[in-house]
Amino acid sequence: MTALIPARHSLTFRLLTAQLAVVLISLLAALIVAALVGPAIFNSHLDLSGPIDPRQTDFHIQEAYRDANYIALAAALPTAVLSSIGVSFWLSHRLGQPLWRLSRAATAMSSGDYQVRVPISDVDKEVAALSLAFNSMADQLEHTEELRRNMLSDLSHEMNTPLSVLLVYVDGLQDGMVEWDADTHAVFAEQLGRLSRLTSDLDDVSRAQEHRFDLVYSTVAIGGLIHNAAGAAAGSYQEKGVALEVTGSDSTELIRVDSQRFAQVMANLFSNALRHTPAGGKVHVRVLRQGVGTIVIEVIDNGEGIAPEHVKYVFERYFRAKRSDSDDQSGSGIGLTISRALIEAQGGTLTAESAGLGKGAKFTIRLPLLSN
Incomplete structure (x- = not known):
């Protein structure tokens, strides 16, 4: 207010x-x-x-x-x-x-x-x-309470789906209607993996709140990190029919980060952009140098965009703004929260901006370059 x-x-x-x-x-x-x-x-x-x-x-x-x-x-x-x-x-x-x-x-x-x-x-x-x-x-408390209610609803939904599938298969196994074969094993593995990822996300967001990430730093070229992250996401983009364009993946600028945690951040940003970009859309990832000591990574999509009043909330845990009737509401709603906490823990910043609904969004990472 x-x-x-x-x-x-x-x-x-x-x-x-x-x-x-x-x-x-x-x-x-x-x-x-x-x-x-x-x-x-x-x-x-x-x-x-x-x-x-x-x-x-x-x-x-x-x-x-x-x-x-x-x-x-x-x-x-x-x-x-x-x-x-x-x-x-x-x-x-x-x-x-x-x-x-x-x-x-x-x-x-x-x-x-x-x-x-x-x-x-x-x-x-x-x-x-x-x-x-x-x-x-009062505004902040009301917003926090709304997030809490949404969190309980979302977590209930996220946990209910794999548990329901598992219960159906368990009943089928007990009644002899389902046999334990490769397909059944695959279903159990997928649903248990989903629950495992959810608990891992909850642990990460708790660590993000308390600023207690265990980071293993290494000196790497930013171009290689972006290239690997784009390669891991390419299959999902092709499946949905969204173009993925990467500029600057050949950059040899060196940064000091936790490579696995940085890959987690990029995976979250790629997934978020894909979720909110319809088929036929485009996501552009750019690597730029800003000044003498900063590297900038931009993830730009031409998808559904973000309402101006929601931009300041996109990094809050469990916040997921409803952008359109076809908006994919999958995910735990804490990926961006974890991503910003991870980037800040490594000395950088993660920001979001959008011109409004239907005008796409841009997420920008800024990290310090390794000094000579």
């Missing part, structure tokens, strides 16, 4: 202004009282002094001055107290309302209501910033 903090004065400024207002009101009350009662008191004391006597005159002038001050202070003190009470009530009301709304929203969120939001307060910058931060947190 994007929102702007209202251009209001800060809480510090408002409190200081309130205190100054109390002081000014008190001084104003004292001045008004002194101006109103001072001359009358002074004249009454002169009348009391009788005939002109310098000593008596000085005494009554001092008495008049003192009495006027006492009366002014007596009027200013209750005025200051009442002003302070009024300002305090006003500030507490202004601050209390948005804080009460935040408290109520936090209570609702703790009860599982992740759709609750609070209006951005116009009281001051601090309260507005707090409201904005709360709404941002």
Whole structure:
């Protein structure tokens, strides 16, 4: 959620202004009282002094001055107290309302209501910033909860399919309807392999979260890695009828990576591009040098693209945006999450961009070149 903090004065400024207002009101009350009662008191004391006597005159002038001050202070003190009470009530009301709304929203969120939001307060910058931060947190929690629900649904589906097949074959073997032969062995091997890959993916995404990959580094030419990855994916592309074009597979630029983990990343990117590119489409892989110390690998497809609001989520675990009615939803939904974690663990970056639905997507890896 994007929102702007209202251009209001800060809480510090408002409190200081309130205190100054109390002081000014008190001084104003004292001045008004002194101006109103001072001359009358002074004249009454002169009348009391009788005939002109310098000593008596000085005494009554001092008495008049003192009495006027006492009366002014007596009027200013209750005025200051009442002003302070009024300002305090006003500030507490202004601050209390948005804080009460935040408290109520936090209570609702703790009860599982992740759709609750609070209006951005116009009281001051601090309260507005707090409201904005709360709404941002609520957006993230709501999104995380949605991913969690999708994860449970997807994992249930991913596990249910091979388990259902295995259970059918087990029942068939028990009833004598199915014989243990090469075909049955192949089915068991395929479905158990699928379950094994799923558990391996779950372990990888856990490692990605905790940044605890065990990497075995070696110095290799980037061109050879890309050539091998493209060769491994070529069969799937031919089967679906998607053209695969590779530029720069002859590059001899050296990088220091874990070759197996890098191959895993490229396999995920090739698979992702194929999944979202229809038959007759094209995927282009380019190897470029950027500046003096960076190698860039781009995987570009002209397939279904990604909605602008979904681009920032494509690397989150279990996130799979529905791009079209024919979108292939196979896979565990964590390949890209693992891929970015692996690239970052090796000192690089993996980013995604798309011009929108129907306009393809580009995934870009940047890795440091091996220094001379």
